[in-house]
Amino acid sequence: MAPLGGALDLFANLLQRWEPPVWLRDELSQRLVLVINHVLQQEPQAQQRIARLHGQQLHFQWQNISLQLVFTPAGLMDLASNERPADLRVELMSQRPSEVMHALAQGDKPAVSIHGDVRLAAEVNWLIDHVRWDAQADLARLFGDAAAYRIAQAARSAAQALKRFVSSMPMQTARDVR
Template identity: 50%
Template sequence: MATQSPFSWAAQALPDLAAQMAHKFSNSFQPPEWVVDEAVNRMVLFLNHVLMSEPEAMARLARQKGQRIELVWERVQLQLTPTPAGLLARGHFEGFDLRLTVTEDSPVTLASALARGDKPKVRIEGDVQLAAEINWLIDHVRWDAEEDLARLIGDAPAHTLAQAARQAMTALRSFVAQRPGTGLRTGSAA
């Protein structure tokens, strides 16, 4: 006679409960404005760091200097302007040349998609040429974390840590893909 574990409900209920709690938390929690502002500053610095490793990306952005790009996700709005040097500067402007609005409401679903290596669903408004350049950047520019880490701790330890991180990311993608109810396939391309 097969008996069911008294904790079998937890395997089904906990992921749903966690998603509901994350959604409620994201709707009710508003960090202080200075925290958001500083986080955005750090994100722009990081984007520029990544861009500086790719001369073609900087050349493409330099051709778009002065354009107004607005990124929107729920309550978060980020305004950027390409500089003549081919980097990004925070902007504070009315209107936009290109607005990219992430249409996914759930932070959990968005994080899952990013963990799988998928692009989030985005509504695009504005300049088609600028949108094509931004899409090229998204498709071709990648952060080489191993190279940055090697500058701090050396090549061999950086390679070992990067390899461990890649294995962990593969395991995370596999876990997300196999979650019941997500409708994802295990063999999806990253």
């Protein structure tokens, strides 16, 4: 068994059994929406596309983690109440974080189950394929261009090393995890 994959799966099993307090889930959800909107604000074309979707809702599910978002007229996202069914439901199928990391390291999208509005699914897919966070630009605003370049370069090197490591891990079967 690969040590990193096993550790990730063990951590995921512990998290799956742990039910975080409502206030913590709410705070983490709010922070995630802030990050998503920050990235969207750097992409005017994405905001224009999202503005056309205003009022529609997207529900994301992975294990016991769920998030329901509503598209706003400003081209951003906000937390939605679960009072009505989402227009699109996306569920990450893999139960093991190591499988998700392996797929991402290979440049693949993890397996998902999608139910709902086909046009909304196409727009969400476009967003996933085209919207990227320009971390170096954010770092430059905080630390200056030269420092941001060095930090981003170090982060890219670390990410490449992690990607090579994860790619070299053999995929585990269910019986390997026992």
